[in-house]
Amino acid sequence: MKRLGKWRLLPLLAVVALLAGCGEPFLSALQPAGEVAQIQYDLMVLSTAIMVGVIVVVAIIFILVMVRFRRKSEDEIPKQVEGSHTLEIIWTVIPILLLVVLAVPTVSATFKLADVSEMDQKAEEGESEALIVNVRANLYWWEFEYPNEEIVTSQDLIVPTGEKVYFNLKASDVKHSFWIPPVGGKMDTNTDNVNKFWLEFDQTKADEAGGIFYGKCAELCGPSHALMDFKVKALPRAEFDQWVADMQNVTEPVQAETATAQAGQEVFNNSCIGCHAVTPANTTPEQARMGPNLTDFGNRTLVAGILENNEENIKNWLKDPEEYKPGNKMTGKYNLSDEEIDAVTQYLMGLKVQE
C-alpha cells in the first residue's frame, strides 16, 4: 500500500508539468489564444494549484497511515477514539477558506465573460462598433452571419484579431454547442432561444497555430456529432475588412470561366441552389438557407469541415456524403452522374472571392 501512495503522487506532479501546455495549438484549451481562454486558463491553474495542495495533505496522511498502522498482531485492540473537535474544526474551516479564495475570482470571471452589453447598445444607437456574428448550428454544419456587414458564410469563421467579437448563438434543428477550445469555452446553441457571448482572438497565437483554429460541436447531436467541425481564420483587422469588402462585392453569382465549370454551374443551378446559396447577401430567410453558403467555397480549408479541400475529396463527397458524414441532410437530395459531379466540382473550386 505504500507503493500505492507514492504512485498516487506521481500523476499529480505530472499535472503541474503538463498543464503548462500540451496538445496542439489549434485545438488545445491549454494553449490559450485570446482573453477569454486566458481568463479560463488562469482559473484552471488557480484551482489546480489549490487542489494539488489538498491532495498533497491527504497523500501525506494517507501514506503515514499505510506505513504506521498495519496490524502487527491479531490480538491488538487499538484505543477506541470518538473524534476530535479541534481536528474537525480545522478540516472544516480550512476548506471553507480555500473555497472562498476560489469562489471570488470564479464569480467575477463568470460575470465578465457574460458581459455583452456592447452588443445591446447597437439597438439604441444604430450601428455599433462591435463586430457581431450570428452563429446558426445545423445538423453537421455551421452558418456564420455578419448582420452589420450583411454577409453570410459557412463552415469557415473569419474574424479579426485583437478585439472583442460578439456572438449570437442558436440552433435550427437540435441542440449543438459552439466551441473553439484555444480561444475560449463553449456556449450551447439552443433551439428555443439565442445565447450571447464574446471571444477575443490573439494574432500571435493564431500565427503559432498556423492561422487556423479548430472549432467543435460539443453537444451530442446525432451520428455525425464527432464530425461537426468548423475552422476559424483569425486575421488582422485590415485583412478582415478586405475580406468583408470582397464578400460584399459579390452581388450576383460569379460566372464560371472554363467550359466544364460553366456546365457545372448549370448543373448547380438546377440541382443544388435550392439549398446552397452562392451569394453572401443575408436577404434570404433562415429557413431557406438549408445548406452551407458556398460563396467562398474555393478558399475553404476543408470540405464538409473534415476533408482536405482538393478535387478528389470534393468529388468523393458529392458522390456519397453518407460515407463521410452519416446522417447528414444532403444525402439523397440530388441525383448527379459522374460527369455532372466532375463539372460541379470544377465550378465549386472556382468559387473564390479572394485569390
Place this chain on the structure above:
Amino acid sequence: MSTYAQKKGVGAVIWDYLTTVDHKKIAILYLIAGGFFFILGGLEAMVIRIQLAIPDNNFVSAGFYNEVLTMHGTTMIFLAAMPLLFAFMNAIVPLQIGARDVAFPFLNSLGFWLFFFGGVFLNLSWFLGGAPDAGWTSYASLSLASEGHGIDFYALGLQISGAGTLIAGINFLVTIINMRAPGMTYMRMPLFTWTTFVASALILFAFPALTVGLFFMMFDRLFGSNFFDHTMGGNTVIWEHLFWIFGHPEVYILVLPAFGIFSDIISTFSRKRLFGYSSMVFATVLIGFLGFMVWAHHMFTTGLGPIANAIFAVATMAIAVPTGIKIFNWLFTMWGGSIKFTTPMMYAVAFVPSFVAGGVTGVMLAVAAADYQYHDTYFVVAHFHYVIIGGVVLSLLAGTHYYWPKMFGTMLDEFLGKITFWLFLIGFHLTFFIQHFLGLMGMPRRIFTFLPNQGLEIGNLVSTIGAFFMAVAVIVLLWNIVITSVKNVKVGNDPWGDGRTLEWAISSPPPFYNFKQLPLVRGLDAYWIEKMEGKKEMTPAEPLGDIHMPNSSFIPFMISLGLFIAAFGAMYRVDYAWGLPVLVVGMAITLLSMLVRSIKDDHGFHIHKEDLIDDKDKGGKA
C-alpha cells in the same frame, strides 16, 4: 418451519425466488440482475474503448456508437449501480438494525420486479429496431428528433424501473424509521444504514422529477403533446432542468451508500470506532441536502446567465466541505488503528485517494467560467468516472467481497480477490486519468471517432489499454465466484473476525426470520461492545415468542409483467392496430393483480415458539 432447510428441486427454487418477499432473497435477485446488467454495460464500455483506440476507426458505425454510449450510461446508472447497491441494502440494512425484514416485504418484491422488467424492456430495444441514441441524458431536442423507437424504449423502460426504485426508497425509509431493534437509536445506527436512509430520502424527492420528465417525453413522442417542442410553445431547457433536478441527487443516491459501505469496512478492518461518527452523519445529511441545490452546474453552458451560474457555482463548491470532512474522518479512523489488508479493506483504502481525485476535479468543474472549457469534454468524462468508479464501483466490489459470506455463507477467495483489486485499480487509473488531458486538449465527449493529427492518439490508446485491465479484473472476479461456490466452504457468524455491527452477530446466511429474539443494542458498534465484554452473542431484548412472517406472493411479478406488456402496446400503438389492445390488456393485468392484492386477505403466518426451540436443539443458531 423446517421447510427452510429442505432440499428443493430446480423448479421449486425458481418458483421460490419468483414469489419471495424475503429481503435476503430479494437481495440475491438484485445482485444477480444488477451483476448481469453491470457486465452488459461493461461490454458496451469495451465497444466504446475499442472504437476510440485509434483515430478514424470503423469498428462500429456512428449511429450504433451513439446507441452503445447511451446504453452504457443508462445501464450502468439505472440497471447496474443502483440495483447492486439495493442488493447490499436489502441484504444488510435489516440485519444492521436488527429488524425482522423490511417494513413492506410485498413492496420490496414489487420494487425488484418493476426494476427487472423495466431493465429487460429497455435492453430489448437492441433486438427491436435499435437502442436509444440520445445519450443517457436524452436532451429533448435530440431525443424528439431521434427516429425509430429507441427513445420510447428509454422513456418507458426507465419509467417502469424508476417506479421500482421509488418504491424501494420509500420502503427503506419506513424500515429504518420504524423497525430498529430496542436500543438502536438514530445515533447508534451503522453508517451504511445512515447513508441508505439519506439516499432513500433523496430517491423520494429526486425520482418524481425524473418521472415527470419521462412522462412529458413519453407523451411528446407517443401521444403528440408538445411539452418540449419549442415551435409549439414548448421548451427543451425544461427537460434539462427536470433531468438534472433528478440527475444530480442521483449521483449522491449512488455515492452515499458507497460511503456507508466504506465507512463500515474501514472501521471494521482498523478495529476502531469510526472517527467523528456524529460529524460523519451530519456530513451525510448535509451532502444530501446540498445535493438538491446544485443541479444547474450541469447546465453552465446552457445560457442561464451569470447570476444563476455564479450561485450554482458557489453552492457546488460548498459540497466539497462535508465531503472533505468525510475523507479526513476516514483517514483518522485508520490513524491509530490496527489495519488488516483484506480484499474489502484494500478497496476501501484505494477508494480514499481515488475519490479525492474525483472530488477535486468536481470543485474545478464548479468554477463556472472555467467549466465553459471543461463542459462536455473528456475532462468531464474523466471526472465522473473517477467519482462513479472510484467511489461507487469500488464500493460495490468491496461490498461483494465483504458481504459475500453473510449473503451466501461462504467466503470469496482472498488471493483472487486481490488480483481482481490490483488489475481493476490499475486499469481504472490507466483508463481515466489521461482522459482529463484529452478533454483539455480539445476532445469533446460522445464522439464516435476522432481524426488523426489532432494530438489525441496516444491518450486514447492508453485509455483503451486500461479498459482491458478492468475487463480482465471482472473476469477474475467471476471465476472467483464460480470456484468458491463450487467448494462452498461454510463459515460462521463473523467470518472476518473483526465484525462490529449487528449483521455479524447472526449466522451466515441468517435464518429466514433473522434474529430469533430481537437483540438489545447498547451503543454504536453493538456487536463489538458485546465481543469486548467477552460475549459471543447479542443479549436478547425480548423473550422467545411466535414470529409473524409474510406469505410469498406472485402478485408483484404479475403487476410488473402487466406494465411490461402495456409498454409494448403504448409504443407500437403508433405503428400497428394491435398496439392499443395490447396496452389495454397489459394495464388490465396490472390493475387486476392490484385488485386481487387489495381484496384478498393475506395475514401471513406464524412461526411457533416450539419450532424455534426445536431449531436450537438441532444446533441451528439464532
